Amino acid sequence: MSTGTYHPSEIQLGRAAYRQRQTVRSVLIAAFSTLVVGVAIYFGITGSPGWDRVRTSFFSWSVAKASFVPVLEGLWLNIRMLVVCAALALVLGLFIAVLRTLRGPVFFPVRALATAYTYGFRGVPLIIVIYLFAFGVPGLRLQGTPNVYVLGGAALVVTYGAYLAEVFRAGIESVHPSQLAAARSLGLTYRQTMRHVVLPQAIRRVAPPLLNDTVALQKDVGLVSLAGPVDAVRAAQITTAEHFNYTPYIVAAVLFVLLALPLIAVTDAVTLRAARRQNAGA
Amino acid sequence: MLQTTHVRKVFGPSVVLDDLSLDVGEHEVVALIGASGSGKSTLLRCINLLTEIDDGVIRLDGQDITDPRADADRVRQKIGLVFQSYNLFPHMTVLQNITLAPLRVHRKAHAEAHEQAMQWLSRVGLADKAGSYPDRLSGGQQQRVAIVRALVNSPRLLLLDEVTSALDPELVGEVLTMIRDLKGDGMTMVLATHEMGFARQVADRVAFLDAGRVLEQGPPEQVLGDPVEARTRQFLARIIEAGRL
Numbered sequence: 001m002s003t004g005t006y007h008p009s010e011i012q013l014g015r016a017a018y019r020q021r022q023t024v025r026s027v028l029i030a031a032f033s034t035l036v037v038g039v040a041i042y043f044g045i046t047g048s049p050g051w052d053r054v055r056t057s058f059f060s061w062s063v064a065k066a067s068f069v070p071v072l073e074g075l076w077l078n079i080r081m082l083v084v085c086a087a088l089a090l091v092l093g094l095f096i097a098v099l100r101t102l103r104g105p106v107f108f109p110v111r112a113l114a115t116a117y118t119y120g121f122r123g124v125p126l127i128i129v130i131y132l133f134a135f136g137v138p139g140l141r142l143q144g145t146p147n148v149y150v151l152g153g154a155a156l157v158v159t160y161g162a163y164l165a166e167v168f169r170a171g172i173e174s175v176h177p178s179q180l181a182a183a184r185s186l187g188l189t190y191r192q193t194m195r196h197v198v199l200p201q202a203i204r205r206v207a208p209p210l211l212n213d214t215v216a217l218q219k220d221v222g223l224v225s226l227a228g229p230v231d232a233v234r235a236a237q238i239t240t241a242e243h244f245n246y247t248p249y250i251v252a253a254v255l256f257v258l259l260a261l262p263l264i265a266v267t268d269a270v271t272l273r274a275a276r277r278q279n280a281g282a
Numbered sequence: 283m284l285q286t287t288h289v290r291k292v293f294g295p296s297v298v299l300d301d302l303s304l305d306v307g308e309h310e311v312v313a314l315i316g317a318s319g320s321g322k323s324t325l326l327r328c329i330n331l332l333t334e335i336d337d338g339v340i341r342l343d344g345q346d347i348t349d350p351r352a353d354a355d356r357v358r359q360k361i362g363l364v365f366q367s368y369n370l371f372p373h374m375t376v377l378q379n380i381t382l383a384p385l386r387v388h389r390k391a392h393a394e395a396h397e398q399a400m401q402w403l404s405r406v407g408l409a410d411k412a413g414s415y416p417d418r419l420s421g422g423q424q425q426r427v428a429i430v431r432a433l434v435n436s437p438r439l440l441l442l443d444e445v446t447s448a449l450d451p452e453l454v455g456e457v458l459t460m461i462r463d464l465k466g467d468g469m470t471m472v473l474a475t476h477e478m479g480f481a482r483q484v485a486d487r488v489a490f491l492d493a494g495r496v497l498e499q500g501p502p503e504q505v506l507g508d509p510v511e512a513r514t515r516q517f518l519a520r521i522i523e524a525g526r527l
Contacts, residue, residue, distance in 0.1 A: 181365070186431065187358045
């Protein structure tokens with residue numbers, strides 16, 4: 001299209017030079033203001049009257065070392081529960097979302113139940129669900145009641161399944177009706193249309209919020225410790241009691257952040273890619 | 283081959299199709315013309331059973347397809363519909379768009395569906411786009427792919443709903459050429475269109491729709507050149523004013 005011998009005009013060179021100067025200036029201003037804020041925070045905290053007490057009871061190196069292994073062992077439980085619960089909650093959420101889209105009077109009870117489920121479990125606090133599952137279900141004294149890990153995990157799955165179902169449903173409803181018309185006009189059945197045309201587009205669209213809910217689930221897995229299992233939070237609580245020192249909580253918090261970072265990075269990457277695709281055109 | 287008799291369709295208080303009757307013969311090309319809202323698109327959607335009619339009967343090869351006991355999916359396999367805005371599936375390549383129905387609906391073998399799709403793509407000059415996603419194609423290319431997608435079902439009847447209305451003027455030609463070729467193949471078609479020049483060239487019969495009825499129909503020269511009805515003359519005068527004839 002263009003000839004090989006392109007030289008930018010004077011005016012373009014001037015614009016480029018001006019933008020370059022502006023960039024350097026912005027970087028310098030940002031560096032300076034960051035320094036000022038950082039120094040202010042540092043002196044604000046370390047200069048506070050109670051800093052010495054806080055430092056010894058929250059940032060003790062020896063307690064951190066002592067608590068690291070038990071907290072890490074607890075975290076291993078969190079990771080295993082997260083993987084299993086996230087997978088099951090995604091499957092449950094998708095299933096419920098699809099049920100809610102079924103049409104026809106035959107499916108009224110199914111739709112009603114699915115709707116009641118998403119309304120109910122989004123409303124009930126997770127802690128209460130965990131107590132009901134972990135203490136209420138064994139109270140029935142039924143044969144073969146699963147252990148507290150399974151019951152706690154089930155509480156997480158049904159609670160998050162309700163949130164994820166709504167995310168999936170939003171995705172399904174965002175697929176334009178003309179796509180359904182096109183698929184049906186080719187002779188595809190409703191099920192085939194869902195499976196090959198609607199769901200692939202819906203899931204792509206809601207991938208970022210789904211991953212975001214998975215990050216939230218990662219933290220809430222710790223609440224299962226309320227029913228007994230020793231996860232990272234519970235392990236930190238135990239070591240805190242042993243040392244009369246709060247440092248294990250800091251250790252657990254740091255480990256949780258490290259655990260969340262990869263997932264958050266993936267979420268950001270997926271969101272960015274989705275945004276790019278959106279901008280690339282219809 | 284296709285008979286629509288006394289068809290009525292209402293959306294809330296507005297009567298979109300009002301006692302509409304129209305027959306289409308084998309290998310015949312019928313152009314539906316008329317103002318926006320005259321019921322052209324609705325009629326096509328009713329024939330394809332995407333929209334349920336409120337009275338009347340539509341028959342295809344003698345079978346009452348508007349009978350609620352008829353298998354709508356089976357009927358749609360025999361009727362191709364091409365939309366104004368192409369409606370290609372954005373998450374599938376051109377080839378996947380075209381082979382979806384042959385693979386899933388007709389349960390053809392992969393190789394066979396592939397080969398058939400590639401033959402059609404070569405014929406319309408889009409073989410090199412088989413692996414592209416729809417958003418990499420121009421409007422004219424997308425619409426040609428959409429027509430191929432309908433054709434690989436080997437429909438008895440092809441419905442075209444203002445297939446050039448969303449296209450830039452310089453892309454209209456390539457789609458119209460394709461439709462002209464299909465007429466050469468003997469494809470039975472009903473097309474809703476605003477392209478009066480094209481309707482005159484390609485249609486065996488032109489039907490003028492007004493307020494949900496076929497007000498006037500006949501050979502293109504007669505309906506477009508010397509209409510009987512005052513409403514048809516009025517409509518054509520406005521089209522000429524807009525420079526579309």
